[in-house]
Amino acid sequence: MVQVTINNKKLLVDDDMTILEAARANNINIPNFCYMKDVHRFGSCRICVVEVEGARNLQASCMVKVRDGMVIHTNSERVKKARKMLYELILSDHPKNCLTCARNQSCELQKLGELIHAEDGRLEGERSKSEIDASSPSIIRDMSKCVLCRRCVTVCNEIQGVGVLNAQNRGFKTVIGPGADLPLNSVNCVMCGQCTVVCPVGALQEKDSLQAVWDALYDNGRHVVVQTAPAVRAALGEEFGYEPGTLVTGKMVTALRELGFDAVFDTNFAADLTIIEEGNELLDRLTKAMNGKPATLPMITSCSPGWIKYVEHTYPDELDHLSTCKSPHMMLGALAKSYYADKIGIDPRKIFVVSVMPCTAKKFEITRPEMVNNGCPNVDAVLTTRELARMIKEAGVDFRSLGDGEFDNPLGISTGAADIFGTTGGVMEAAIRTVYEIVTGRELPFENLHVKSIMGLDTVKTAELLIENPKDEYKFLDGVQLKVAVTSGLKGAKMLMDQVSANESPYHFIEVMGCPGGCISGGGQPRPTDDEIRKKRMDAIYREDENKQLRKSHENPFIIKLYEEFLVKPLGHKSHELLHTAYTRRGIFNELLQGRHR
Amino acid sequence: MSNSVIQCRCKKETEAEKYERIAEVIEEYKDREGSLIQVLHMAQGIYGYLPVELQRFIAQKMGLPFSRVSGVVTFYSFFSTKPRGENTIRVCLGTACYVRGGKKIVEKLREILGVEVGGTTADGKFSLEVMRCIGACGLAPAMMINDRVYKQVNPDKLQSILEKYY
Numbered sequence: 001m002v003q004v005t006i007n008n009k010k011l012l013v014d015d016d017m018t019i020l021e022a023a024r025a026n027n028i029n030i031p032n033f034c035y036m037k038d039v040h041r042f043g044s045c046r047i048c049v050v051e052v053e054g055a056r057n058l059q060a061s062c063m064v065k066v067r068d069g070m071v072i073h074t075n076s077e078r079v080k081k082a083r084k085m086l087y088e089l090i091l092s093d094h095p096k097n098c099l100t101c102a103r104n105q106s107c108e109l110q111k112l113g114e115l116i117h118a119e120d121g122r123l124e125g126e127r128s129k130s131e132i133d134a135s136s137p138s139i140i141r142d143m144s145k146c147v148l149c150r151r152c153v154t155v156c157n158e159i160q161g162v163g164v165l166n167a168q169n170r171g172f173k174t175v176i177g178p179g180a181d182l183p184l185n186s187v188n189c190v191m192c193g194q195c196t197v198v199c200p201v202g203a204l205q206e207k208d209s210l211q212a213v214w215d216a217l218y219d220n221g222r223h224v225v226v227q228t229a230p231a232v233r234a235a236l237g238e239e240f241g242y243e244p245g246t247l248v249t250g251k252m253v254t255a256l257r258e259l260g261f262d263a264v265f266d267t268n269f270a271a272d273l274t275i276i277e278e279g280n281e282l283l284d285r286l287t288k289a290m291n292g293k294p295a296t297l298p299m300i301t302s303c304s305p306g307w308i309k310y311v312e313h314t315y316p317d318e319l320d321h322l323s324t325c326k327s328p329h330m331m332l333g334a335l336a337k338s339y340y341a342d343k344i345g346i347d348p349r350k351i352f353v354v355s356v357m358p359c360t361a362k363k364f365e366i367t368r369p370e371m372v373n374n375g376c377p378n379v380d381a382v383l384t385t386r387e388l389a390r391m392i393k394e395a396g397v398d399f400r401s402l403g404d405g406e407f408d409n410p411l412g413i414s415t416g417a418a419d420i421f422g423t424t425g426g427v428m429e430a431a432i433r434t435v436y437e438i439v440t441g442r443e444l445p446f447e448n449l450h451v452k453s454i455m456g457l458d459t460v461k462t463a464e465l466l467i468e469n470p471k472d473e474y475k476f477l478d479g480v481q482l483k484v485a486v487t488s489g490l491k492g493a494k495m496l497m498d499q500v501s502a503n504e505s506p507y508h509f510i511e512v513m514g515c516p517g518g519c520i521s522g523g524g525q526p527r528p529t530d531d532e533i534r535k536k537r538m539d540a541i542y543r544e545d546e547n548k549q550l551r552k553s554h555e556n557p558f559i560i561k562l563y564e565e566f567l568v569k570p571l572g573h574k575s576h577e578l579l580h581t582a583y584t585r586r587g588i589f590n591e592l593l594q595g596r597h598r
Numbered sequence: 599m600s601n602s603v604i605q606c607r608c609k610k611e612t613e614a615e616k617y618e619r620i621a622e623v624i625e626e627y628k629d630r631e632g633s634l635i636q637v638l639h640m641a642q643g644i645y646g647y648l649p650v651e652l653q654r655f656i657a658q659k660m661g662l663p664f665s666r667v668s669g670v671v672t673f674y675s676f677f678s679t680k681p682r683g684e685n686t687i688r689v690c691l692g693t694a695c696y697v698r699g700g701k702k703i704v705e706k707l708r709e710i711l712g713v714e715v716g717g718t719t720a721d722g723k724f725s726l727e728v729m730r731c732i733g734a735c736g737l738a739p740a741m742m743i744n745d746r747v748y749k750q751v752n753p754d755k756l757q758s759i760l761e762k763y764y
Contacts, residue, residue, distance in 0.1 A: 163663025169672045179668025180650045187664070589654055589664070
């Protein structure tokens with residue numbers, strides 16, 4: 001501990017704190033902008049400057065550590081003048097078209113303006129850049145709004161390890177981008193959208209799909225169905241002032257009905273279906289491997305389209321490790337335009353499927369040429385959680401006053417195993433609950449059905465499961481120690497994939513989610529996201545699971561019915577046609593795109 | 599790394615040989631922290647300039663994102679992404695050289711060579727660049743041709759200086 005004086009208050013603070021952290025810990029707010037707790041500390045905007053007695057220049061409080069005896073003024077005339085000047089300089093190179101910007105009222109630059117009473121037009125001059133890159137189906141880059149804080153550079157390089165965003169050029173001409181004026185769609189961007197979560201302004205955003213969805217809803221000839229991913233219900237409430245971790249499942253369903261959707265389905269139903277298909281695929285691979293037949297292990301989950309694109313770019317020779325299962329919302333879309341269309345007697349071409357996802361990469365996923373059956377795209381539009389909130393507000397629906405609604409059948413019932421798909425470790429746990437029971441005929445013998453060691457926010461988590469006394473048809477697995485690993489965020493994925501590509505992976509099954517923490521903190525979720533918020537959303541997801549009567553995917557009565565009435569059996573002919581897919585060798589520079597995999 | 603390795607042999611070497619030599623440089627440097635600038639410097643010495651294809655090659659060999667390599671290349675004015683002349687003229691426009699007539703040197707060179715700043719003559723002989731202070735303020739106005747510094751340059755003498763390079 002050291003003693004510092006901030007604004008004439010003597011304070012004892014930790015000696016490894018920065019001035020900003022020390023002030024914060026003592027309820028003194030130093031206006032700051034580019035700084036992001038635990039993520040980004042760069043000192044580029046200088047908004048957080050303070051006066052330190054004895055120092056000639058003002059100090060960026062996010063960068064400078066406290067020292068014993070330091071005397072700090074956060075609000076002196078000199079500090080306030082400098083702060084105002086810095087803010088006005090940032091504004092002088094910003095379009096200021098706030099009223100038409102999607103970040104209006106959720107913009108950190110705007111919010112900062114409330115603290116700093118800037119004078120308009122005092123500093124007007126040349127604008128440095130105006131490039132808008134709309135090439136990506138997921139993310140739109142409007143560089144005229146970029147404030148060069150470099151948060152996106154940090155998440156893209158250091159947190160995700162992808163590195164398609166970096167500062168190019170120098171000084172006034174600096175622009176954040178992939179380099180060589182390449183559009184985002186032409187490089188190895190995985191479209192995870194983590195950059196859109198940290199961008200303080202409207203420079204990086206999801207590509208807007210609201211208009212396409214409204215158009216479909218206003219078209220009377222269309223039967224518009226919507227589905228919601230497990231992570232959406234654990235975060236949507238934040239957009240309406242609820243505490244992080246508040247579950248708003250029922251209100252969300254009611255809101256979707258009020259918006260005019262003809263059927264409100266649950267992606268969770270398809271998550272249960274994924275477990276049946278993927279679990280059987282794993283058993284199929286294990287059976288082959290144990291009987292000396294060719295089979296690729298470890299098998300790796302395929303629900304996260306950002307992760308899939310990453311592996312296609314980075315490890316194009318390892319695509320056989322990926323489960324061939326489509327992601328759950330694609331499965332549901334395929335079923336909506338076949339099974340459901342048959343049931344209600346509607347031409348599948350008239351059905352318009354909207355997925356509400358915590359994810360920006362899903363917007364890219366629906367454009368993949370594989371995601372089409374019988375000439376119909378499986379899913380027609382993807383809205384992020386943020387976009388759904390905007391849609392609800394736009395329609396004048398008073399979310400907080402809504403009652404609880406229920407999802408529609410036959411694609412609306414789900415088990416607790418499906419709920420946990422939204423968090424890191426969830427897909428693996430759901431798969432283990434079902435696979436263990438298929439193999440042994442007994443329920444997974446863990447407290448509350450949880451696989452504790454793969455829960456939580458650690459980058460790489462592992463578990464081992466000893467198979468004892470299996471059923472006769474799985475005798476060959478007797479005594480086998482099933483090894484699994486779970487990771488979220490692409491840095492962790494890289495660690496596990498390096499083992500895979502060196503043929504050194506000790507695992508049978510790996511779960512990868514592209515965003516740190518999993519879908520609960522996906523690129524389409526409400527801002528901000530930090531570890532505390534991640535944990536709250538994660539708790540909410542596990543709560544939803546534990547509150548369900550049915551907690552194992554194979555117990556879902558509508559899944560059982562679906563196989564009886566339509567699919568016949570897991571990995572069967574219909575499943576292969578509708579629910580499974582193939583992957584594309586891309587290469588880090590897209591140099592492999594000509595040759596198609598499988 | 600000896601100096602001869604980075605010397606330009608562009609006229610005598612094939613494309614593949616240049617890439618091979620750059621790969622050797624990367625092999626030697628890639629595990630050293632912060633060696634990207636060093637590698638780019640040498641690669642430019644070998645290849646003459648740093649086109650996007652070469653930047654990709656360097657990125658892949660060094661295990662770095664392309665955007666990072668391109669970011670460094672576009673940050674430093676010393677690096678060029680366009681083909682450069684056999685000889686690079688750099689006129690200093692730092693404060694001391696500027697007030698002692700650096701600008702006039704630039705004007706005269708533009709006239710003699712028929713190129714703008716940043717350009718290369720049609721015969722590929724000279725590239726013309728300006729720099730902000732080459733650290734030779736006592737010799738102002740100064741300019742460099744390749745590694746050689748010319749002091750107190752008189753615009754009228756430029757023609758005869760350039761002739762030495764033909």
